[in-house]
Amino acid sequence: MRRVLITAGARGIGRAMADAFDAAGYDVWVTDLDSSALSDLPEDWTGIGANVADEGHMREVFDRIKTVDVVCANAGIAGPTAAVEDVSLDDWRTCMSVNLEGAFLAAKYAAPLMKKAGGGAMILTSSTAGQFGYPYRSPYAAAKWGVIGLMKTLAMELGPFGIRCNAICPGSVEGPRMEGVLEREAEAKGMTRDEVYEGYASGTSMRSFVEAQDIANMAVFLGSSAARMVSGQVIAVDGHTENPNPKL
Template sequence: MSRVLITAGASGIGRAMAHAFDRSGYEVWVSDVDAAAVAALPSHWHAHMCDAVDEAGVAELITRAGPLDVLCANAGIAGPTAQVEDVDLAAWRACVSVNLEGAFLAAKHALPAMKAAGQGTVIFTSSTAGIYGYPNRAPYAAAKWAIIGLMKTVAMEAGPFGVRANAICPGAVEGPRMEGVLAREAAAKGMSRDQVYAGYAAGTSMRSFVEAEDIADMALFLASDAARRVSGQVIAVDGHTENPDPKL
C-alpha cells in the first residue's frame, strides 16, 4: 500500500488531501498542531501532533512513518495583514518560518528515503501569492514565492533518483482561513466582508473561489502515474487569477 504524509492535514486543504488519498487506497499519515482537530480525524489514519518547524519532531514522525511514496508539504499560516512598513518583525518571522521552513524540514527528512527507494513525489502547497505577489500580505507572499524556488531545486536534485516535486498554487479557497483573511482585509480597507469577497471573485476569470477538494484532486493527480513526467512545475488551481490585487 502506498503511503502519504500530509503536514497540517487535520483541517482545510490538508484534510481534503487526506480524504482524497484515503479514498484512493493510500495509507494516510497526518501531522498537525491542532489537538482537537487531530482527535477528530478518522481512526484508521495515522494522526500525530507535530509542529512543522520542530525539526526533531518532524524527523521522528517521518522515521516512524517509514519510506513515503508521497509527501504533501502543506503547513502554513496566513500571517499579518499590513503594508510592508507596518509589518512587525516577529510576525514576519513567524509567517515565513511556518510556511517556508516547515516545507523545507518536511522535504529534508523525507527525501533521503525517497532517493534510496528510487521513487517518490513531493507536493508543496504554495499560493497564487507566490506567483503574483500580494498587497498587504508581504511575509506570506515572500514565503510562498520561496517555496517555488525550493520546489524547483528539489526537483533538480532529486529527479535523477526518480523523485518528482511540484507546487500547487491555490487561489482563494473557501473555508475558515479565508474568512479570517476577508475579515482582516475588510477592517483594513473599511469595507464589508461581502465587498472584499466580491473583489476576490471578480479577480478571477471564473468569478469564483475554489474548494479545498479542488486542491486535493490536483495533489492526487500529481502523485499518480498519469503525472509520471510532471516535475518542477508550478500549477495554479484558482479559477485563473486575472487580478492579484483584489478590489471592486
Template sequence: MKRVLITAGASGIGRAMGEAFDRDGWQVWICDVDAGAVASVPGHWRANVVDVTDETSVAALFAEIASEWGGMDALCANAGVAGPTAAVEEIALKDWQACVAVNLEGAFLAAKYAAPMLKAAGRGALVVTSSTAGQYGYPYRAPYAAAKWAVIGLTKTLAMELGPFGVRANVICPGSVEGPRMEGVLAREAAAKGMTRDEVYAGYASGTAMGSFVEARDIGEMAVFLASDAARFVSGQVIAVDGFTVNPDPKV
C-alpha cells in the same frame, strides 16, 4: 498500497488532501499542530501532533514513519499560516519570522527528512502547497507572499536535485479557498482596507476567470494527480488551482 504524509493534514486543505488520497486507495498519515483537529481525523489514518517548525519533532515523526511504514511514496508539504495583514511598515519582525517559519521552513524540514526515503525507493513525489500569492504578490500580506514565492524556488530546486533518483517535485498554488481560514483573511483585509467582508469577497471572486472561489477538495484532487503515476513526467511545475486569476489585486 501507496503511502502519503500530509503536513497540516487535520483540517482545511490538508484534510481535503487526506480524504482525496484515502478515496484513491492510499494509506494516509497526517500531522498537525492542532491536537483537537488531529483527534478528529478518521480512525484508520495515522496522525501525530507536530510543529513543523520544530526540527526535533519533525525528525521524530519521520523516524516513526520509517519504523512503521518502512518508507513513503509521497509527501504533501502543506503546512501554512496566513500571517499578519498590514502595510509593510507596520509588520513586526517577530510576526514576519513566525509566518516564514511555518510556510517556508516547515516545507524545507519536511522535504529534508522525506528526501532520503524517496531517494532510497527510487521513486515518489513531493507536492508543496504555495499560493497564487507566490505567483503575483499580495498587498498587505508581505510575509505570506514572500514565503510562498520562496517555496516555489525551493520546490523547483528539489525537482532538479531529486529527479535523477526518480523523485518528482511540484507546487500547487491554491487561489481563494472557501472555508474558515479564508474568512479570517477576508475579515482582516476588510479592516485594513476600510471595506466590508462582502466587498473584499466580491473583489477576489471577480478577479478570476470563473468568477468563483475554489473548494478544498479541488486542491486535494490535484495533489492526488501530481502524486500518481499519471503525472510520472510532471516535475518542477507550478500549477494554480484558482479558477484562473486574471486580476491578482482586483479593485472593487
C-alpha cells in the same frame, strides 16, 4: 499499499487531501497541531501532533514513518494583514518559519527515504500569492514565492533519483481560514468583507472561489503514476487568477 504524509492534514485543505488520498487507496499519515482535529481522524489513519517548523518534531515524524511515497508539505499560516511598515519582524519570521521552513524540513527528511525507495513525489502547497504581489500580505507572499523557488530546486536536485516535485497554488479557498483573511483585509483597507470577497472573486476568469476538494484532486493526480513525467511545475488551482485583488 502506497503511503502519503500530509502536514496540517487534520483540517481544511489538508483534511480534504487526506480524504482524497484515502479514497485512492493510500495509507494515510497526517501531522497537525490541532489535537482535537487529530482525535477526529478515521481509525485507520495515523495522526501525529507536530510543529512543521520544529526540526526535532519533523525528524521524529520521518523516523516513525520510515517509508513514504508521497509527501504533501501543506502546512501554512496566513500571517499578518498590514501595511509593510506595520509588520513586526516577529510576525514576519513566524510566517516564514511555518510556510517556507516547514516545507523545507518536510523535503529534507523525506528525500533520504525516497532516495532509498527509488522514487517518490513531493507536493508543496504554495499559493497564487506565490505568483503575484499581494498588497498588505508581504510576509505571506514572500514565503509562498520562496516555496516555489524551493520546489524548482528540489525538482532539479532530486529528479535523478526518481523523485518528482511540484507546487500547487490554490486561489481563494472557501472556508474559515479565508474568512479570517477577508475580515482582516477589510479592516486594513477600510472596506467591507463583501467588497474584499468580490475583489478576489472578480479577479478570476471563473468569477469564483475554489473548494478544498479542487486542491485535493490535483494533489492526488500529482502523486499518481498518471503524472510520472510532471515535475518542477507550478500548477494553479484558482479559477484562473488574472488579477489577485483589483479592488485596492
